[in-house]
Amino acid sequence: MTQPTHAPAAGVPAIEVLSAQKTYPNGTVALQPVDLTIQEGEFVTLLGPSGCGKSTLLKMVAGLLEPSDGRLLLWRKPVQQLHESTQKMSFVFQSPTLMPWATVQANVRLPLDLAKVPRAEADARVAEALELVGLAKFANALPRALSGGMQMRVSIARGLVVQPNLLLMDEPFGALDEITRHKLDADLLELWRKKKLTVVFVTHSIHEAVFLSSRVVMMAARPGRIVEEVRIDEPYPRSAEFMVSSQFQHYAKHLQRSLLAASQHTDEEHTA
Numbered sequence: 001m002t003q004p005t006h007a008p009a010a011g012v013p014a015i016e017v018l019s020a021q022k023t024y025p026n027g028t029v030a031l032q033p034v035d036l037t038i039q040e041g042e043f044v045t046l047l048g049p050s051g052c053g054k055s056t057l058l059k060m061v062a063g064l065l066e067p068s069d070g071r072l073l074l075w076r077k078p079v080q081q082l083h084e085s086t087q088k089m090s091f092v093f094q095s096p097t098l099m100p101w102a103t104v105q106a107n108v109r110l111p112l113d114l115a116k117v118p119r120a121e122a123d124a125r126v127a128e129a130l131e132l133v134g135l136a137k138f139a140n141a142l143p144r145a146l147s148g149g150m151q152m153r154v155s156i157a158r159g160l161v162v163q164p165n166l167l168l169m170d171e172p173f174g175a176l177d178e179i180t181r182h183k184l185d186a187d188l189l190e191l192w193r194k195k196k197l198t199v200v201f202v203t204h205s206i207h208e209a210v211f212l213s214s215r216v217v218m219m220a221a222r223p224g225r226i227v228e229e230v231r232i233d234e235p236y237p238r239s240a241e242f243m244v245s246s247q248f249q250h251y252a253k254h255l256q257r258s259l260l261a262a263s264q265h266t267d268e269e270h271t272a
């Protein structure tokens with residue numbers, strides 16, 4: 001039996017957001033200066049009302065967007081220098097964005113093909129990634145033959161195939177039904193533990209945030225900012241039982257109030 005464990009204690013910072021701020025070229029201040037440190041092995045969720053800058057923050061961590069001011073470090077180095085280190089990052093988007101004409105296997109192999117990884121090694125890594133997401137039997141299927149949940153698993157396998165230490169996920173299960181979403185949440189937690197990943201996960205769902213996270217970062221909008229950080233100090237593995245426990249309700253209630261306050265702030269400022 002797996003021993004219940006708490007999230008890894010503070011150690012090496014995987015991510016340091018240092019007074020990072022973002023103003024888009026049209027003048028929208030998407031993020032006020034934000035400070036956030038995420039330790040290696042944490043599962044951190046960004047939660048907050050629409051437009052509070054969750055995706056903007058995640059994309060800056062990924063190096064997909066430049067901050068207008070401030071700095072972002074991954075393992076103590078600027079994001080742009082990540083390719084020089086042994087650490088690797090993957091980004092999983094909300095939509096699976098698969099190539100419809102290519103098999104599941106070919107879709108998952110894409111990052112390795114782009115990195116010119118030799119075919120035999122690439123195929124072995126694709127097989128491992130498909131095994132991890134429970135799709136080994138569908139290697140030769142085309143995306144259209146798969147359900148929405150399975151397509152999302154392919155997208156996650158494509159993220160895992162580069163053997164990342166850091167997984168950035170922008171509302172990956174937002175478009176799925178509740179049951180599929182919960183199944184994928186549970187599988188993701190398993191992967192996080194097994195592969196000792198650091199995960200930053202964006203969601204609108206309080207329940208998903210409480211179930212998954214070792215820490216929830218609550219944000220508010222206009223301008224986007226961090227308003228609260230809540231540690232979910234509950235042991236892993238977390239089962240479906242956890243979701244009906246009084247501790248779960250306690251965290252969910254707290255975050256519900258906090259989200260309401262963050263949204264009211266946003267609305268008042270928006271209508272002012």
Ligand SMILES: Nc1ncnc2c1ncn2[C@@H]1O[C@H](COP(=O)(O)OP(=O)(O)OP(=O)(O)O)[C@@H](O)[C@H]1O
Pocket residue numbers: 024025026028029030048049050051052053054055056057224
């Ligand atoms: N390319 C862009 N140009 C101008 N403004 C943008 C751009 N991308 C996002 N914004 C604005 O920046 C703010 C933050 O957007 P962002 O997508 O980061 O928020 P979010 O919290 O992820 O929202 P949602 O939950 O709706 O996905 C919003 O006001 C949004 O309209």
